[in-house]
Amino acid sequence: MSGLDALIGDREITSPADMHALGVQMGRMLRPGDLVVLTGVLGAGKTTLTRGIGEGLGVRGPIQSPTFVLARTHPSLVGGAPLVHVDAYRLGSAAELDDLDIDYDGSVVVVEWGRGMVSGLRDHWWDVELQREWHGTGVDTACGTYSRATEDLAADAPRLVSIRREPS
Numbered sequence: 001m002s003g004l005d006a007l008i009g010d011r012e013i014t015s016p017a018d019m020h021a022l023g024v025q026m027g028r029m030l031r032p033g034d035l036v037v038l039t040g041v042l043g044a045g046k047t048t049l050t051r052g053i054g055e056g057l058g059v060r061g062p063i064q065s066p067t068f069v070l071a072r073t074h075p076s077l078v079g080g081a082p083l084v085h086v087d088a089y090r091l092g093s094a095a096e097l098d099d100l101d102i103d104y105d106g107s108v109v110v111v112e113w114g115r116g117m118v119s120g121l122r123d124h125w126w127d128v129e130l131q132r133e134w135h136g137t138g139v140d141t142a143c144g145t146y147s148r149a150t151e152d153l154a155a156d157a158p159r160l161v162s163i164r165r166e167p168s
Contacts, residue, residue, distance in 0.1 A: 003029060003030060003031065003034050003126060003165075004026060004029055004030070004034075004036070004126045004163055004165070005165060006029070007025070007026065007029070007163045008163050008164060008165060009162070009163060010160060010161070010162045010163075011160075011161050012158050012159070012160055012161075013045070013158065013159045013160075013161050014156075014158050015156055016045065016048050016156065019045040019048045019049050019052065019130075019159065019161075020048055020049070020051060020052040020055075021052060022049060022052060022161065023048070023049040023050065023051060023052015023053040023054075023055070023056060024052040024053070024055050024056040025052075025056065026049075026052070026053050026056060027052060027053040027054060027055060027056020027057040027058075027083075027108075028056040028057075029056075030053065030056075030057065030081075030108045031081065031108070032081040032105065032106050032107060032108065033104065033105050033106075033107075033122070034108050034109070034125075034126070035104065035109045035111070035118060035121065035122045035125035035126070036053070036108070036109070036110045036111070036125065036126045036128055037111050037114040037115055037118055037125055037126070037127050037128065037166075038050070038110060038111065038112045038113075038114070038128050038129075038130065039113070039114075039115045039127070039128070039129045039130070040129060040130030040131065040132065040159075041132055043132065044130035044131065044132045044159060045130050045132075045159055046065075046112045046130060047063070047064070047065045047112070049128070049130070049161075050063055050083075050085055050110050050112070051063045053083065053108070053110060054074055054083050054085075057076065057080055057081065057083050057108060058076055058077050058078035058080055059074035059075060059076050059077060059080075059082060059083045060074050060075050060076075060077055061074065063083075063085060065087055065112070066085050066086065066087045067087045067089065067090070070086065070087060070088075070090070070091070070100060071084060071085065071086045071087075071100050071102065072084070072085050073085075073107070081106065081107055081108045082106075082107050082108070083107065083108050083109075083110065084102050084103070084107045084108070084109045084110070085110050085112075086100065086102070086109065086110065086111040086112065086114065087111075087112045087113060088111050088112065088113045088114040088117055089112065089113040091113075091117065093117070094116075094117040094118065094119065094120065094121075097111070097114065097117045097118070097121070098121065104121060104122060115127065119167075124165055124166060124167065125165075125166050126163060126164070126165060126166070127162075127163070127164045127165075127166045128161065128162070128163050128164075129161070129162045129164075130159050130160075130161055131159060131160040131161075131162070132157055132159050
């Protein structure tokens with residue numbers, strides 16, 4: 001087994017601190033050449049998980065969502081692989097992601113909103129889906145409309161985190 005194989009499966013995460021801790025665990029397991037694709041609605045915890053991955057890798061922070069710069073490289077502080085954090089939300093195709101000229105072999109790459117865009121970049125990758133309020137009380141797509149007040153979106157709610165190796 002390698003990379004995140006030991007974490008494959010589903011787990012319930014009950015707090016942002018637990019999401020961060022999962023990220024730290026993942027970061028300690030990832031190696032240069034590893035690619036992680038994060039999928040989930042706004043506020044699901046993708047950036048919180050990535051902050052934990054960065055801590056586990058021992059990279060320079062702060063780790064923030066790279067929405068407007070598309071990709072941000074965080075060099076290692078401990079002689080390990082850098083973390084390349086990508087936000088593919090505004091990208092329209094895999095070709096646009098490939099155009100970012102990322103060093104996939106020498107880095108750990110985390111791509112938010114990258115599902116469907118990474119095939120062909122690596123032989124395999126880890127697909128991590130974060131679902132928020134899957135008990136029938138939330139919205140399951142980023143295009144949905146919330147009926148609750150905006151401040152409720154930031155409230156702690158359990159997440160279901162599913163880790164899969166792709167292609168499966």
